[in-house]
Amino acid sequence: MPEAEHDPMSAIPEAMPILPLRGCVAYPGLLLPLALGPSTATQMLEEVAAGDGWVGLAALIDADVADPGFQDVYPIGAAARLQRMWRTSEGQLQMILQVETRIELLESVQDNPYLVARVVPAPMAEGDENEEMALMRQVTRRFQELFEVSPQFPPELIAAVMAGEESKELVFLLTSALSLSTEVRQELLAASSTREMLLLVLGHLQREVELAQIGASLQAQVSERIGQQNKEFFLREQMRLIQEQLEPAGDESPAIADLEKKLAAGLLPPEAEAEAKREMRRLKQLPPGSPETGMVQHYLEWLGRLPWGVTQGHTPDVAEARAILDGDHAGLEKPKERLIEYLAVRRLRDQRGLPIDDCRVREPVLCFVGPPGVGKTSLGRSIAKALGRPFVRVSLGGVHDEAAIRGHRRTYVGAMPGRIVQALARAGSADPVIMLDELDKVGADYRGDPAAALLELLDPEQNHAFRDHFLDVPFDLSRAVFIATANTLDTVPPALHDRLEIIPLSGYTDDEKVAIAQQFLMARQLRINGLAANEMALEEASLRTVIAEYTREAGVRELERCIGALCRKSAIAIAEGKGPLEYGPDDVRNLLGKARFDAQNAEQIDRPGIATGLVWTPVGGDILFVEAAAMPGRKVLKLTGQLGEVMRESAEAALSFLRSRAEKLGLNPRFFEELDLHLHVPGGAVPKDGPSAGVTLSVAILSALTGRLVRDDVAMTGEITLRGKVLPVGGIKEKVLGARRAGIKTIVLPRRNLADLDELPEAVRAGMRFVPVDAVEEVWDVAFRDTSAIAEPEGLFEAQPRVWICRSPLPYGTVKGGKDERKGKPPRVTSVAWEGNGRSRIDADQS
16 A cells, blocks of 8 residues: 655645535545536645645435535544546546555535535554554454455455455454444544454454354255246345344344334234234244235324324313303304313313223213204314313224224234224324214215124223124224214114114204304404404394395304405405405405305295295205196196105105095095196105105195185295194294294294294294194184285186186086087076185196
8 A cells, every 4th residue: 555755644734625525434544436417525635736736535424315414424534635636528626645654524614506624643653563553453353354254356356365465454444344334433533442443344344244144044944945937036035044043143124123112112902912923923023025014013103193092182260161062152052162161071070080981971972963064074173172181083084994994904904993093193192082074974885784893883882892893803992082073873783873863954044153153253264364453344234244245154164265265355345455345245246156045935926836845954044835726637646856755755645635525625526537737846856855845835735726815925834634634844043044044024823833943043033923723623724815816727627618606606517508409408607706715726637
């Protein structure tokens, strides 16, 4: 090796440019060839070549750093002299550096365009010369052993070792030839003394010798088992044997070590802990390339992610909970009162130390049922806020696979835990508030019934040991609070329904919508659209205009969309330099365009056979029109308008009742023998069903038969029996609110539903008239108009134009008139009408 002609320690300048090395460490006494492409380093080296020729070499801590600075290089490096530099025909800069001595980088002097640092020499401390010579001989001897087992080193290095050279430069040259990481090479360079450096090199050489011997032995073993043609199998077998040899040394991947620490630190129950240990032993025995390795590691990662025994809830304060619910929601008084009861029971139970395992104090599963947009999900968030627990939402809409709840078994490729376990992992707590959203939209198919999987989940007798198919170990869900939401309970299985405590949420009144808009919706939409609170304002009259003319819903989602549209239009005006803005009703109409709904949606009834009913839908209450038409025919009752089976039966029951009471009504008992009736409910694309339209159907049929007009400001609801009794129905609050939105002022309802009116706010009841009835006959006194408003039916008996007019009702079978001109027989009465309490037309055969 070339010797320096001068003392490098004294010749080193105080500051020198630093060349960062990627994946390389420069050792003193060696010649270092380098090749560089166009970069700031080339500029630096050209300036070094023109100057004193000194350059500092320091390895990068992270080889992936794009633009390294002083903090990105190791503090111990080497000083080198530029011996030769030239450019190739491709423009690449090549050079040879003579590494002189070790240096320490103290501080940065310059960062751009290249790094310059203040340095000081850092020679290694010298020790006992004899001891160092003995260590050097041990190093050369171990290298000779390594060369005999694995002769894969440069000929120059082998020649130097065989010649018996013993120097620190030779040790550095040997080190550069070994397969060591940059961190290990830097550790050798940064050794405090020559003795420490030699001991480190000797240890790594010893390890390389042992690995080379093991590799040679393994290669011999594998060669005996397989032939030359099975190279792929040879490599896999070699990997397996290497893993077996390294196993006793305790070598394992950092990921497995971290996973083992996480599982050991968790509060796993005994069964889960035993399963985790068994799978961990199995994971350590599997070769890294095995397909099962990823599966087992995936399983153990999920075991480690679950919050075993971790709780975050606190004892709720009732006053605080009431303030939270009132602050987050306007209206919904009964649901909020039930939630306050629920939280008060929890507080008393926690204060008095009642055990959670006592079946008498198990958590009820609340189920909020109501139309969309009334605040079901936000109520769940408020409960979680009051309890101090994390809130997670599990959407069940459209779920058809049982595995979505219970998870997939690990035998399947890509198996995952179910949504409940995933929700627990997201919550990070074993006692979260879990909302099962859209419970009524769960379906079943050949993959199983998810609703059946929910039975165990929601049963307090079983969910303390809930088993997910993927985990296959019990998890205690008894501390979690489950809340379900649904738009309707019709599709919820009875067994699941039995586990739920139903809390109905009705639609909002106009006053409640105005309060919600003022307290919540306006502020949220202003924030979303980048507006300040004082830049846009809506008068109360403007909000009522939006509610009456642009929304027709039970909740407030469409109302919020309209407010958002007004905010976006305000954003345009404010961006153009206008504002602040305040909108009145006319401004709202100009900005939102044509009204979507009439303020008075009730139809102007101008002919017989039309009646207004009330209907409950999953999105709130509404009005429903029933049309009836009578025409000559043969006892046909035709029903159209997408009517369900129950509604069809109501129509048949209404017709049968009218036929049974025909004489009392002044109708011919045989009027249906030569008559067809057609009942139609407009909106044929929307399915309709339920028994509550029975009263409305009977009024529409009677109106068509008698020619009497029904009042257009009256709506009715109630189930009818063959005896004419009016039975109670559900959804009274939603129906009344729907009628109010449509401009209906008088509502006929079953007397047994009077108690349901208590759910209505006083402001709603004060502006409406309610008529309770027990029998259908009572409905007619309210539903039909006065005789002065009767309109003559058109075209009802065009094929039989003869009409007999009587001043008073006559006994059936008594007819005034002459011969039938067409048949020469006694006249056949086509209809009978009388003046008095309205005109009536009756189709009958009488002689």
